[in-house]
Amino acid sequence: MPIDIxxxxxxxxxxxxxxxFPITQFLxxxxxxxxRETLQEMVLRLLEYREQLGECIPILDGLVRELGLxxxxxxxxxxxxxxxxxxxHRPDNMNSDVVFHRPQAKVYRELVSGKNIVLSAPxxxxxxxxxxxxxxxxxxxxxxxxxxxxxxxxxxxxxLSLQRIDYxxxxxxxxxxxxxxxxxxxxxxxxxLSDLERIQFFVVDEFYKLSSLxxxxxxxxxxxxxxxxxxKQAKQFYMLGPHIEGLKQGLTNQLNCDFLRESYHTVVSxxxxxxxxxGQNEFERLNELCQTLKGPTLIFCSSPGRAARVARALVSSxxxxxxxxxxxxxxxxxxxxxxxxxxxxxxxxxxxVHHGRIPRALSxxxxxxxxxxxxxxxxxxxxxxxxxxxxxxxxxIFDNTIAKEKYDYFTFNNIRGxxxxxxxxxxxxxxxxxxxxxxxxxxxxxxxxxQPATASKELLLQLANEDLTQQSRTRLKSxxxxxxxxYDTLRSNxxxxxxxxxxxxxxxxxxxxxxHRMMCWQNMPTYEQLEFVSAVIWDSFKGASxxxxxxxxxxxxxxxxxxxxxxxxxxxLIESRLSDPDPSEPDDPHTIDRxxxxxxxxxxxxxxxxxxxxxRAVDRIQQDVFARFNLRTGDYSSFATKVENLFVxxxxxxxxxxxxxxxxxxxLETRLSTxxxxxxxxxxxxxxxxxxxNLTRFxxxxxxxxxxxxxxxxx
Numbered sequence: 281m282p283i284d285i286x287x288x289x290x291x292x293x294x295x296x297x298x299x300x301f302p303i304t305q306f307l308x309x310x311x312x313x314x315x316r317e318t319l320q321e322m323v324l325r326l327l328e329y330r331e332q333l334g335e336c337i338p339i340l341d342g343l344v345r346e347l348g349l350x351x352x353x354x355x356x357x358x359x360x361x362x363x364x365x366x367x368x369h370r371p372d373n374m375n376s377d378v379v380f381h382r383p384q385a386k387v388y389r390e391l392v393s394g395k396n397i398v399l400s401a402p403x404x405x406x407x408x409x410x411x412x413x414x415x416x417x418x419x420x421x422x423x424x425x426x427x428x429x430x431x432x433x434x435x436x437x438x439x440l441s442l443q444r445i446d447y448x449x450x451x452x453x454x455x456x457x458x459x460x461x462x463x464x465x466x467x468x469x470x471x472x473l474s475d476l477e478r479i480q481f482f483v484v485d486e487f488y489k490l491s492s493l494x495x496x497x498x499x500x501x502x503x504x505x506x507x508x509x510x511x512k513q514a515k516q517f518y519m520l521g522p523h524i525e526g527l528k529q530g531l532t533n534q535l536n537c538d539f540l541r542e543s544y545h546t547v548v549s550x551x552x553x554x555x556x557x558x559g560q561n562e563f564e565r566l567n568e569l570c571q572t573l574k575g576p577t578l579i580f581c582s583s584p585g586r587a588a589r590v591a592r593a594l595v596s597s598x599x600x601x602x603x604x605x606x607x608x609x610x611x612x613x614x615x616x617x618x619x620x621x622x623x624x625x626x627x628x629x630x631x632x633v634h635h636g637r638i639p640r641a642l643s644x645x646x647x648x649x650x651x652x653x654x655x656x657x658x659x660x661x662x663x664x665x666x667x668x669x670x671x672x673x674x675x676x677i678f679d680n681t682i683a684k685e686k687y688d689y690f691t692f693n694n695i696r697g698x699x700x701x702x703x704x705x706x707x708x709x710x711x712x713x714x715x716x717x718x719x720x721x722x723x724x725x726x727x728x729x730x731q732p733a734t735a736s737k738e739l740l741l742q743l744a745n746e747d748l749t750q751q752s753r754t755r756l757k758s759x760x761x762x763x764x765x766x767y768d769t770l771r772s773n774x775x776x777x778x779x780x781x782x783x784x785x786x787x788x789x790x791x792x793x794x795x796h797r798m799m800c801w802q803n804m805p806t807y808e809q810l811e812f813v814s815a816v817i818w819d820s821f822k823g824a825s826x827x828x829x830x831x832x833x834x835x836x837x838x839x840x841x842x843x844x845x846x847x848x849x850x851x852x853l854i855e856s857r858l859s860d861p862d863p864s865e866p867d868d869p870h871t872i873d874r875x876x877x878x879x880x881x882x883x884x885x886x887x888x889x890x891x892x893x894x895x896r897a898v899d900r901i902q903q904d905v906f907a908r909f910n911l912r913t914g915d916y917s918s919f920a921t922k923v924e925n926l927f928v929x930x931x932x933x934x935x936x937x938x939x940x941x942x943x944x945x946x947x948l949e950t951r952l953s954t955x956x957x958x959x960x961x962x963x964x965x966x967x968x969x970x971x972x973x974n975l976t977r978f979x980x981x982x983x984x985x986x987x988x989x990x991x992x993x994x995x
Contacts, residue, residue: 287318290325291550291707297332304339311346317543320347324548327352328706348382349546371413375443378413381406383544388413391518396537398487398519398527403697404546407520408439411483414518415445415462423447424463424482424514426470426506428489428499430640431668434937436464436485438989448994452934455959458994467503471774480515486666487519488690491724498775501739504728505774508743511535522694525721534729548707549696553715554676562713566590566678567597569711570657575673576650579659580695582679584635584828587659588873590678591626591633594657600630605654608978609645616851616943621876626659635661637828637880639850641941641982648985665695673708675699680714689717738775764789769904773897780820781901787816788905799902802915807842813916814838817894826890830881840882841891847927849943853879883926888933892924929953931961939986940965944979959995966990 283289283299285306290296296303303326310319323343326333333340344352345362350369358366369380371388380388383401388410390397401407415423427433433451440449440462448458451465453472463473470476484490490503510517517537527539556565570577581587594600602610606627614624623633623642632646632655643663650658651671658670662682675698680686687695699708727735728743731752740752741759748756759778760767764785773781788795798812805813811834817823818834831837843853857875899916906913925933931954932945945952951968954960970983 285322287321287325287548290322293329293332296326296329300333300336304333304336304343307343308339311343316347317545319343320349320545321548323347323349324545324706350379350381351546353379371416373416373418374413378409380409380413381544381546383542384410387540387542390538390540391516392417392419394516396517396535398532398535398537398539399542400521400524400526400540401542402523402545403694405542405544406546408436408485410520411436411518412440412443414481415440415447416443418446420481420515421459422461422463422478422480424465424470424473424479424510425485426465426467426483426503427485428466428503428666429663430466430937431643431663432485432666433464433466434640434644434939435668440464441989441991441993444992446994451937452958454956467499467506470506471502476509477513479510479513482510482514482517484517484519485521487521488524488722488724490726490728491722498738501736501742501775504726504739505742507726508728521724522690522697523721524690525723528723528725528730531726531729535726547699547705549699550707550709551696551716552709552711554711554713562678563590563593565713566676567593567599569676570594570597570599573674573709575705576653576655576671577657577674577676578664578670578672578698579657579676579678580665581635581659581661582681583683584637584661584877586679587633587635587661588622588877591622591631591659594631594659595625595629598629600656602628602630603654605652606630606649608976608981609649612976612978613642616849616941618851618854618872618876620872622873627655630654630656632658633660634658634664636663637877637884639880639884639941640936641939641944644939645982662691665698670698671705672698673705674711675708676711676713678713680717687717688722689719690722692717737778741771741778742774765901765904769900772900776894776897777821780822781897783820784816784898784901785905787820788902792905792909792911795902796906796909796911799898800906800912800914803918805916805919807838810842811835811838813895813898814841816898817891821894827885828877828881830878831886837886837891841887841923844887844923844927849946850879850883851943853883887923887926889924892920895920895923929961930956931958934958935961935965935986938962938965938990939982941982944982947979948973962990962993962995966993966995 283302285303290303307319307322313319323340326340327344330337330340341353341357345365350366353366355363355366366379369382369385371378371380384406387397387399391410391414399407411425425436427436437449437451445462447460447462450461450463453465453469457475463470484507489500490507526541532539554565554569556562579590581590610624610627613627618624623638626633632650634643634646646655646658647668647670649655675696677695682691696710699710725732727739731740731749733751735752737755737759740748740756759770762782764782770778770781788799798809801809814837815834818837823831823834823837831840843856854876857879858872895916899914899920903913928946929949932949932952933942935945935952936942952961952964954964966987968983968987970980975983
């Protein structure tokens with residue numbers, strides 16, 4: 281009796297083992313068909329059960345070879361011709377275990393030949409391995425990798441540090457250069473490089489973020505600006521990202537690049553629509569689903585607030601229990617933040633939480649604990665989805681929005697691509713609480729080159745005059761011809777709202793005596809001066825909409841910035857927040873979760889980013905305006921740097937990205953502090969004898985992990 285062989289039927293382990301020969305025979309007969317994607321999916325499904333296929337293993341291996349899935353072959357089992365093909369797919373100068381699949385090798389050869397490549401491919405394609413191969417080839421002296429998040433800086437640094445590459449890895453612009461360097465930076469940090477001309481080869485990870493700019497999207501503006509600068513002077517580039525339709529017409533010629541769209545998968549994503557029973561709410565259905573799942577599971581949520589609700593719901597359901605390996609982490613997080621914070625509570629029940637409002641070192645720990653299967657469920661937002669790899673077998677897409685906007689098919693693809701892991705889970709399972717969006721992939725625009733009518737004026741201002749279109753010149757005309765601020769000042773405040781800058785300049789000029797008295801300070805302001813400049817920032821640059829609304833007024837901003845002068849711990853700031861409700865909202869009792877979230881948001885987004893960035897912009901503006909009136913100017917640079925580093929050594933702040941939270945770095949301050957010399961601090965950290973330090977077990981493990989990823993590093 282003939283059997284029905286479909287991709288879905290190969291999900292049944294017993295069916296596959298019982299019918300191994302007819303299944304492999306069926307696939308061999310179709311190896312020459314046009315539908316290679318379906319054939320590849322079925323072969324990948326069989327690989328999940330490879331060791332149970334007995335005498336059919338050589339047949340399966342032949343299909344794997346036919347499809348170019350060389351990483352899944354065992355070289356010792358290959359004949360002479362297949363061994364030659366296998367060796368041809370090895371990159372130069374890399375670990376002997378590394379071999380490309382066929383499309384990977386194609387992209388690599390194109391790059392080695394000197395071409396600029398824009399690659400659109402699935403999450404499981406292995407796009408980053410091609411970066412590693414180019415670095416190991418030794419073709420370039422200085423390489424820049426631009427990534428969208430600091431989490432990806434850390435992941436990339438850790439991956440490269442284990443390869444013993446002959447390069448110094450630089451993650452901050454202030455670090456000293458070696459003979460050969462790999463810079464791994466966000467767009468903000470890349471723009472701080474004073475020696476950009478040394479870059480020979482650059483990479484833009486998640487390149488789709490160059491697209492669709494409008495006024496106010498400052499990170500996209502900065503990414504376009506650094507890309508524009510690099511294209512003009514670097515020898516070659518490689519841009520990579522998930523599936524898109526293509527680049528906007530004309531860009532491949534303008535950029536002298538080849539666009540490659542690959543649909544080649546190395547894992548299978550199996551979709552399951554989750555239906556709710558009548559009268560059942562979404563959290564009840566989620567709990568019910570989680571009870572049935574086996575293997576590491578990501579739960580995607582639309583926002584940090586939503587992730588907190590999901591984590592609390594899972595805790596209440598008792599869906600899992602905590603593992604002993606988490607006890608020390610739970611104690612440490614409870615002590616340094618709050619025992620009733622949703623992150624602490626979730627971890628007590630074996631549930632991890634990962635989103636942008638959690639300190640970076642803790643986020644890294646969550647991923648490590650998840651991959652080690654100490655955590656069964658990791659509740660996350662787009663912060664994890666955008667490039668950070670895990671060993672998830674299952675992904676639950678609980679929400680179909682990011683923030684409050686519905687995601688598109690492109691984003692949906694990116695999320696579902698996080699299920700499964702090459703060599704670990706050949707079949708990933710995706711559980712949907714909503715119908716998938718309509719299949720429609722975007723065309724990626726690069727506004728720095730196409731200059732559409734919607735392009736940000738802040739971006740256009742950064743382009744060379746000879747590169748501006750007539751339409752762009754017309755849009756900038758009023759800013760060029762105004763006499764409130766010099767063109768150079770406007771341009772030097774990169775990505776800062778132009779109208780906000782002019783508003784500050786006009787306010788100063790309109791009441792020069794008052795503004796000069798309050799704004800001509802240098803180094804450290806009085807509290808009155810701090811309140812004044814905080815109000816200027818708040819009013820002119822839409823402070824109420826920044827940093828997750830963790831600060832609710834200009835007065836509160838000044839108060840909290842001033843608190844930092846005494847170098848308080850996060851725990852003290854949280855206790856202060858709980859004991860001193862916001863005077864502007866007397867009826868709002870600060871819940872513990874909100875207090876912790878607001879404090880961490882304030883530290884990460886206001887103190888370490890928005891306030892110093894906007895203060896430096898206001899500094900340039902006051903210097904420009906006061907100089908026009910022949911008045912003494914202020915100088916806020918020192919204060920901006922102090923706030924940015926929370927009034928502690930900047931090298932200690934940077935260690936958070938290396939897996940050492942600030943609270944632990946400050947505990948070792950007398951040993952690690954080097955007055956801002958990050959390289960020197962890393963050398964000390966690398967050589968610390970942990971056994972001789974007074975550390976908790978969790979602190980010991982954090983430092984041990986940091987050392988492990990520094991041991992091969994050239995510092």
